[in-house]
Amino acid sequence: MTLSESPQNTLFLKKLAAIVGVENVLASIEDRLAYAYDATPMRENVPIAAVRPTSVEHVQALMRLANAENFVVVPRGSGTGLSGGSIPVERSIVMLFPAWKRILEIDQENLTAWVEPGVITADLHAAVEAQGLFYPPDPGSMKVCTIGGNVAENSGGLRGLKYGVTKDYVMGLEVVLPTGELLRVGNKCVKDVAGFSFKELFIGSEGSLGIFTKILLQLIPKPAAAKTLLALYDDMQKAAGTVSAIIAEKIIPCTLEFLDATTIRCVEDFAHVGLPTDAEALLLIEVDGHPAAVADEFEKVQTICTKHGAREVKVAKDAAEADKLKTARRAAFSALARVRPTTILEDVTVPRSQIANMLQRIRDASKKHNVTFGNFGHFGDGNLHPTCLTDERDRDEIHRVEKAFEEIFLAAIDLGGTITGEHGVGLSKKRFLEKVAGPTGVEVMRKIKQVFDPNNVLNAGKIFDPKPRCEAPLPAAATGF
Amino acid sequence: MTLSESPQNTLFLKKLAAIVGVENVLASIEDRLAYAYDATPMRENVPIAAVRPTSVEHVQALMRLANAENFVVVPRGSGTGLSGGSIPVERSIVMLFPAWKRILEIDQENLTAWVEPGVITADLHAAVEAQGLFYPPDPGSMKVCTIGGNVAENSGGLRGLKYGVTKDYVMGLEVVLPTGELLRVGNKCVKDVAGFSFKELFIGSEGSLGIFTKILLQLIPKPAAAKTLLALYDDMQKAAGTVSAIIAEKIIPCTLEFLDATTIRCVEDFAHVGLPTDAEALLLIEVDGHPAAVADEFEKVQTICTKHGAREVKVAKDAAEADKLKTARRAAFSALARVRPTTILEDVTVPRSQIANMLQRIRDASKKHNVTFGNFGHFGDGNLHPTCLTDERDRDEIHRVEKAFEEIFLAAIDLGGTITGEHGVGLSKKRFLEKVAGPTGVEVMRKIKQVFDPNNVLNAGKIFDPKPRCEAPLPAAATGF
Numbered sequence: 001m002t003l004s005e006s007p008q009n010t011l012f013l014k015k016l017a018a019i020v021g022v023e024n025v026l027a028s029i030e031d032r033l034a035y036a037y038d039a040t041p042m043r044e045n046v047p048i049a050a051v052r053p054t055s056v057e058h059v060q061a062l063m064r065l066a067n068a069e070n071f072v073v074v075p076r077g078s079g080t081g082l083s084g085g086s087i088p089v090e091r092s093i094v095m096l097f098p099a100w101k102r103i104l105e106i107d108q109e110n111l112t113a114w115v116e117p118g119v120i121t122a123d124l125h126a127a128v129e130a131q132g133l134f135y136p137p138d139p140g141s142m143k144v145c146t147i148g149g150n151v152a153e154n155s156g157g158l159r160g161l162k163y164g165v166t167k168d169y170v171m172g173l174e175v176v177l178p179t180g181e182l183l184r185v186g187n188k189c190v191k192d193v194a195g196f197s198f199k200e201l202f203i204g205s206e207g208s209l210g211i212f213t214k215i216l217l218q219l220i221p222k223p224a225a226a227k228t229l230l231a232l233y234d235d236m237q238k239a240a241g242t243v244s245a246i247i248a249e250k251i252i253p254c255t256l257e258f259l260d261a262t263t264i265r266c267v268e269d270f271a272h273v274g275l276p277t278d279a280e281a282l283l284l285i286e287v288d289g290h291p292a293a294v295a296d297e298f299e300k301v302q303t304i305c306t307k308h309g310a311r312e313v314k315v316a317k318d319a320a321e322a323d324k325l326k327t328a329r330r331a332a333f334s335a336l337a338r339v340r341p342t343t344i345l346e347d348v349t350v351p352r353s354q355i356a357n358m359l360q361r362i363r364d365a366s367k368k369h370n371v372t373f374g375n376f377g378h379f380g381d382g383n384l385h386p387t388c389l390t391d392e393r394d395r396d397e398i399h400r401v402e403k404a405f406e407e408i409f410l411a412a413i414d415l416g417g418t419i420t421g422e423h424g425v426g427l428s429k430k431r432f433l434e435k436v437a438g439p440t441g442v443e444v445m446r447k448i449k450q451v452f453d454p455n456n457v458l459n460a461g462k463i464f465d466p467k468p469r470c471e472a473p474l475p476a477a478a479t480g481f
Numbered sequence: 482m483t484l485s486e487s488p489q490n491t492l493f494l495k496k497l498a499a500i501v502g503v504e505n506v507l508a509s510i511e512d513r514l515a516y517a518y519d520a521t522p523m524r525e526n527v528p529i530a531a532v533r534p535t536s537v538e539h540v541q542a543l544m545r546l547a548n549a550e551n552f553v554v555v556p557r558g559s560g561t562g563l564s565g566g567s568i569p570v571e572r573s574i575v576m577l578f579p580a581w582k583r584i585l586e587i588d589q590e591n592l593t594a595w596v597e598p599g600v601i602t603a604d605l606h607a608a609v610e611a612q613g614l615f616y617p618p619d620p621g622s623m624k625v626c627t628i629g630g631n632v633a634e635n636s637g638g639l640r641g642l643k644y645g646v647t648k649d650y651v652m653g654l655e656v657v658l659p660t661g662e663l664l665r666v667g668n669k670c671v672k673d674v675a676g677f678s679f680k681e682l683f684i685g686s687e688g689s690l691g692i693f694t695k696i697l698l699q700l701i702p703k704p705a706a707a708k709t710l711l712a713l714y715d716d717m718q719k720a721a722g723t724v725s726a727i728i729a730e731k732i733i734p735c736t737l738e739f740l741d742a743t744t745i746r747c748v749e750d751f752a753h754v755g756l757p758t759d760a761e762a763l764l765l766i767e768v769d770g771h772p773a774a775v776a777d778e779f780e781k782v783q784t785i786c787t788k789h790g791a792r793e794v795k796v797a798k799d800a801a802e803a804d805k806l807k808t809a810r811r812a813a814f815s816a817l818a819r820v821r822p823t824t825i826l827e828d829v830t831v832p833r834s835q836i837a838n839m840l841q842r843i844r845d846a847s848k849k850h851n852v853t854f855g856n857f858g859h860f861g862d863g864n865l866h867p868t869c870l871t872d873e874r875d876r877d878e879i880h881r882v883e884k885a886f887e888e889i890f891l892a893a894i895d896l897g898g899t900i901t902g903e904h905g906v907g908l909s910k911k912r913f914l915e916k917v918a919g920p921t922g923v924e925v926m927r928k929i930k931q932v933f934d935p936n937n938v939l940n941a942g943k944i945f946d947p948k949p950r951c952e953a954p955l956p957a958a959a960t961g962f
Contacts, residue, residue: 109725109834132731154674165672168649183921188832190862191646191902193635193685194910194917195944196926200681204674221731244590250613250702292773351669353590381671421672429675436675440664445677447932451925463676 009048012069016051016093019061024052026096035094038079038086039141041342042392043427047074047088054099056174056182056213062095063211064180066457074459075207077118077149080141082345083426085153085206089461095211097148103127104214110188111219112171117148117212121155124217134222136163136254139422140333148212154204156422158329161380162254162288163220165422167203172216175202178209178453186216201448206424208459209452226254226288227298228322231310232279236260238309239281240356243379245304246285247352251297255286256380257329260359263336263374263387270335273328276312283310283379284329286322332376333387340372340389346405348412349383349421361411362386369404371397383421410435425463433464490529493550497532497574500542505533507577516575519560519567520622522823523873524908528555528569535580537655537663537694543576544692545661547938555940556688558599558630561622563826564907566634566687570942576692578629584608585695591669592700593652598629598693602636605698615703617644617735620903621814629693635685637903639810642861643735643769644701646903648684653697656683659690659934667697682929687905689940690933707735707769708779709803712791713760717741719790720762721837724860726785727766728833732778736767737861738810741840744817744855744868751816754809757793764791764860765810767803813857814868821853821870827886829893830864830902842892843867850885852878864902891916906944914945 016025026032027049037044048071053059066073072092079086088094100118106128107113113128113135121142128135138157139145145155151173156165172186185199186192202210233239239258246253259267259282268275275282283305287297305313316322337343350358359375362384366373377385386408390401409419409432419425419432434442442464449456449464456466497506507513508530518525529552534540547554553573560567569575581599587609588594594609594616602623609616619638620626626636632654637646653667666680667673683691714720720739727734740748740763749756756763764786768778786794797803818824831839840856843865847854858866867889871882890900890913900906900913915923923945930937930945937947 107834109728110832111728112832154678156672160672167678177921181921183925184919185922187897187899189830189864189897189899189902190833191637191641191830191859191864192899193901193903193905194899195906195914195922196690196929197635197648197681197685198925198929200678204678209677221733224731247590247592250705252702290771290774290777292777293771296771296773349670349672351588351591351593352671353588378672383670383672416668416670418668418670418673418675420674421670422674424674425676433676438665440658440662441666441676444664444679444932448677448679448929451928451932 013049015065015069016049016062019065020051020053020058024054026050026052035076036088038076038081038084040082040084040087040426040428041344043084043087045088047092047094050094050096052096052098056176059176059211059213060180060182063176063178063457067179067455070455070457072457072460075152075211077146077152078141078144080145081149081153081424081426083420083424083428085424085426085459085462087427097146100148106131106133107188112188113217113219115147115215115217117146117215119147121145121147121150128219129222132222133219135169135217135219137166137169140330147215151203151212151215152205152207153422153424156378156383158257158378159254160378160383161256162252167200169218170199170203170215171218173199173202173212174214175210175212178458183210188216204424206426206459206462208449208462211458223288225291225294226286226322227294228284228286228316228325229302229305230314230325230328231283231285231305232276232312233281233283233310234279235309236281236359237356239283239379242283242305242308242310243352243355245308246301249300249304251287251300253285253301253380254288255284256378257284258282258376258379259329259332260375262372263332263376266335266339266374267328267331270338271327271331273324275328279311282328284325329376332374336374336387336389340391342390342392344388344390344401346386346388346408347377347383347421347423348386348408348417348419350412350415350417352380352382354415354417355379355382355384358384358412358415358417362408365404365407365411369400371401371404382417427462430464494530496546497530497543500546501532501534501539505535507531507533516557517569519557519562519565521563521565521568521907521909522825524565524568526569528573528575531575531577533577533579537657540576540657540692540694541661541663544657544659544938548660548936551936551938553938553941556633556692558627558633559622559625561626562630562634562905562907564901564905564909566905566907566940566943568908578627581629587612587614588669593669594698594700596628596696596698598627598696600628602626602628602631609700610703613703614700616650616698616700618647618650621811628696628698632684632693632696633686633688634905635903637859637864639738639859640735641859641864642737643733648681650699651680651684651696652699654680654683654693655695656691656693659939664691669697685905687907687940687943689930689943692939704769706772706775707767707803708775709765709767709797709806710783710786711795711806711809712764712766712786713757713793714762714764714791715760716790717762717840718837720764720860723764723786723789723791724833726789727782730781730785732768732781734766734782734861735769736765737859738765739763739857739860740810740813741856743853744813744857747816747820747855748809748812751819752808752812754805756809760792763809765806810857813855817855817868817870821872823871823873825869825871825882827867827889828858828864828902828904829867829889829898829900831893831896831898833861833863835896835898836860836863836865839865839893839896839898843889846885846888846892850881852882852885863898908943911945
């Protein structure tokens, strides 16, 4: 701990140290700068300090102190979020969870796992798969991100179409409320209707309704087989037609991803996986499940790809080859990020039937505002990642980028979709929330925030701005007094 | 409309008629008695009237009137609930939905359906299955119950183990809030993280947080094949061992149901399906999915049943025979209900690994209090239906029944389970809610109710009692004034 200069600050840091121990308060300027930002471009804010609680009681005491002393606690997993969820706000401390990395239990009989919030997602995958079980959510950052962060953001991934998202696997939570109270919600029962189902409020609350100290996850049997292919197209419409035909055939692949022309070229340039750089669209398709079902469905998928105009279909012979094909998709963000200094990865989502229209609207906005987008994402579940390649130092370009994104968000809403499929609202999309959730919806959210966090001390100012205490302006006459 | 006598009542009924039309206000004593009860035994209460809104505006206007005139609206589907969710309370009107029976859209491309709340569950099954699609939730009352009621109660059914419950299929809601405001939440996107996920609050809110006027459901492809068997045992422990072994083999049947000895005998006596009346336990198992996977898994299940001591395994040769086998399970409640004048069907739920222990605790309570239980239910997901065969006219016996149920509920909580898996809390289990949800959990629920329904006009008094306005008793000294 390095104490800052003012006596007030010194006293404050001592109070934090009295709770978590002096070794767990990080207040040097280097530490504070390190936690000033996350993976969200163009946003940062320096916190007063970062703290590392090592017990539930620490978390509770810190929240009570926050209420007493009126500061904000910003919980942070690995900081891979893309909407600013873990970026500090005014008068805030960042809360870190390096001491919370234990998988506490894998229950073979009930198909559940109890984990601490700091467990890395890929570590959980490995641990349960070693026992023949499966935890489907696989966000792009799974090698570094934490389960606590995944629950806070309701993370998705490449397997969402068939297996759903994080919310579909959270059975229970031990959570410290913003007021410091400890709440346990959920259990190992598949069915439970005892009172309102408010567990879901915490999932995707972007760290603003509670701090998870223990998480109960549902597991499923590991699919016995999987087969993977890449299909390449000269025309995005043909790729879209393929996807519709697969669903019409009543096949639900676990993975159904796409890259557009820009992304294909960047990926090939970066990862040299042998993609033809003149292709206009690429689909990555994986079918999993019982071996006999996989064999049959995979053959049908291959036929559909060819019938709908794929110019080439690459089939993975084994798991190693499948991994190689997946590299093309998993490398998309890194490949695009090399092209220009600033990369803005978005995640508008539309009903599956509207994807081709949505891509057209992105192209229109790109052309109109003269900005470059690479597009990739989850074709199967309508979750697109229009990724803008830009330079934050160029104010004029950034202004045009903002205009383009605004049109893209509004287009998604117009097509029956949403402004964010898996990244969250955070700081980045607050001003669009009311357009998608409606004024009544946002009002409900504000009131729910008020129920859990009356003093607005937990990740305040994320998702929506706090309402000013005085809701109506004073009447003109009254100002005379 | 038959107006009751007092001028005050006449005026009130006229106000209702001004909203929904005189033909849609049911106020004769016969009508009022008809809506005084639902399927919950030993509870009834006569409403002021029943009303049949025919538009969203009617529902909104009725809720505004309820707030203005301080009466309670009790929404009612088909009244099949078992916890008193649709039983009138003091100063209440019952709201009915016979005009809301349209399936508005089945979207083949996005695999969704928009329905009105009054659609009968089995009618939706038939409509989507005709298009090769599937809506899994299948509560016992599916031939008469409504989707609106299913969403309000978060209904389960026989396919919950593999396919989950109603909550897992609700993608969006159009809902009139208790204050009369109209709210739309959710959309056809598989992924959406724009703000707090509060849609789930309405699902299972037992008609107390909002009135559904339109429901968007997720559909899945209809499983291409299914195979069904009945296995009979001389010992419940052997049936439990079979279930554990099936899960350990990484097979998740869509149906995994059981009957105990008492239920087997009653079912045979009632339905004559050829069950041996000396069997101690029966499992009904259905595996569904891709034909090749079904063939393989079904063979494994058969082997496991035999290996774990089934004295007989009856395999259904075709769908008609499968239906016959399922009759044994579907007839359980009706069969038990014939034995004594009053049948109390409960739905305690425990983690799957605790089912054998839970059944022992039910036997203990039954013996201790000298009351008769038949047990059946969803072995796969831990959801048991201990069903008490009694006579409500025998006050002493009913007192013993209540004691036994109290012990059963507490045992379920003790084993890591819950007081209700699919029936809800309603009026019947209010006093046990805090034991399972904890005081903080119930406090959260109360505050959420307050957010949506500040005047407590929508199905008030269900799930938990409203808190008295003056929370603490007056101090003794104050009573002197």
